Amino acid sequence: MSAYVEVTDLRRLFDVSKPWLNRVIEREPRRFLTAVDRVGFSIAKGETFAIVGESGSGKSTVARMVVGLLPPSAGEVRITGISMTDPREAAARRRLRSRIQMIFQDPYASMNPRWRVGKIIAEPIRAFNLIQGEGAIRARVGELLGLVGLHPDDSKKYPHEFSGGQRQRVAIARALASQAEFLVGDEPTSALDVSVQAQILNLMRDLQDRLGLTYLFISHNLAVVRHMATRVGVMYLGRLVEVAAARDLFARPRHPYTRMLLDAVPDLAHVGRARVPVSGEIPNPIDPPPGCTFNPRCPLANDRCRAEVPPLLDGVACHAVQEGRA
Numbered sequence: 001m002s003a004y005v006e007v008t009d010l011r012r013l014f015d016v017s018k019p020w021l022n023r024v025i026e027r028e029p030r031r032f033l034t035a036v037d038r039v040g041f042s043i044a045k046g047e048t049f050a051i052v053g054e055s056g057s058g059k060s061t062v063a064r065m066v067v068g069l070l071p072p073s074a075g076e077v078r079i080t081g082i083s084m085t086d087p088r089e090a091a092a093r094r095r096l097r098s099r100i101q102m103i104f105q106d107p108y109a110s111m112n113p114r115w116r117v118g119k120i121i122a123e124p125i126r127a128f129n130l131i132q133g134e135g136a137i138r139a140r141v142g143e144l145l146g147l148v149g150l151h152p153d154d155s156k157k158y159p160h161e162f163s164g165g166q167r168q169r170v171a172i173a174r175a176l177a178s179q180a181e182f183l184v185g186d187e188p189t190s191a192l193d194v195s196v197q198a199q200i201l202n203l204m205r206d207l208q209d210r211l212g213l214t215y216l217f218i219s220h221n222l223a224v225v226r227h228m229a230t231r232v233g234v235m236y237l238g239r240l241v242e243v244a245a246a247r248d249l250f251a252r253p254r255h256p257y258t259r260m261l262l263d264a265v266p267d268l269a270h271v272g273r274a275r276v277p278v279s280g281e282i283p284n285p286i287d288p289p290p291g292c293t294f295n296p297r298c299p300l301a302n303d304r305c306r307a308e309v310p311p312l313l314d315g316v317a318c319h320a321v322q323e324g325r326a
């Protein structure tokens with residue numbers, strides 16, 4: 001069975017060199033930061049794959065490459081079998097475009113403040129020529145507003161007349177307007193109050209059930225991830241360190257980093273397991289530690305960990321787990 005989304009060996013480097021003249025004067029080489037390193041996962045149709053990790057772990061960079069906003073340095077993204085990068089598949093990719101939509105943390109930034117919400121939601125319908133006739137478009141906009149829990153009359157308002165949560169509903173309506181079937185949410189509720197956050201998450205789940213949507217869901221918040229995800233990938237310094245079904249990950253975290261993340265949230269910590277204290281900071285990604293990049297923070301690190309990068313085997317990238325000493 002082929003997956004809806006197939007990500008293979010994805011890498012992304014950023015050039016973080018000083019300007020050319022400074023480099024020449026200071027005799028410094030070019031410097032690259034590896035934001036995403038050999039990340040691979042697949043997402044089945046109708047499921048929610050969540051990526052969780054601390055700030056700077058590369059979550060947004062993965063999301064932007066998956067939707068085609070950022071070209072990868074290496075590796076590949078295929079959606080319904082179509083490559084998001086191969087120039088030979090450009091025509092097929094154009095047909096796929098409207099079905100993939102991204103939802104950001106700050107919906108206001110992506111809305112024209114001088115447009116009424118009705119025009120904002122109708123824009124993709126017009127751009128992709130999905131419905132003909134003004135009356136039919138207006139009816140569809142009203143229907144979409146109802147679908148996200150707003151009133152058809154809200155189409156006459158401007159974005160600033162809505163609360164943060166309502167604006168995120170507008171952003172979701174606009175995504176659905178283009179007949180999206182795959183939504184990528186990059187921290188879509190992180191800016192909202194906890195109670196509003198829950199409403200938006202529940203709306204997204206409800207829409208997924210009703211419309212058969214597939215989600216890639218990015219969050220640093222484990223409680224949110226547990227509420228949303230079918231499967232979870234845990235990222236650390238650009239690499240996936242654990243991939244598991246959400247239920248298994250929260251009941252039996254295997255990677256030392258996943259355990260540390262879960263232990264930091266008392267409500268989620270698995271009772272009856274010795275707690276690993278949270279310690280240390282994320283190293284600088286420009287100059288990461290050799291071997292397993294988690295080794296400076298890991299209570300189980302040994303010499304092998306400081307020399308060899310652990311491959312992702314059976315869903316975990318950890319020597320200790322693979323050696324049976326975790």
Ligand SMILES: Nc1ncnc2c1ncn2[C@@H]1O[C@H](COP(=O)(O)OP(=O)(O)OP(=O)(O)O)[C@@H](O)[C@H]1O
Nearest residue numbers: 014033035054055056057058059060061062220285
């Ligand atoms: N355009 C860029 N140029 C240089 N470095 C970048 C660029 N974009 C991202 N990075 C770096 O790549 C790494 C990963 O960034 P990314 O934004 O993907 O992380 P994130 O997991 O989404 O973090 P956050 O939770 O803070 O949103 C970081 O070290 C970041 O500084």
Ligand code: SF4
Nearest residue numbers: 292298305318319320
């Ligand atoms: S490979 Fe070693 S350092 Fe890395 S998480 Fe496993 S035990 Fe810790």
Ligand SMILES: [Mg+2]
Nearest residue numbers: 059060061186
């Ligand atoms: Mg981010």
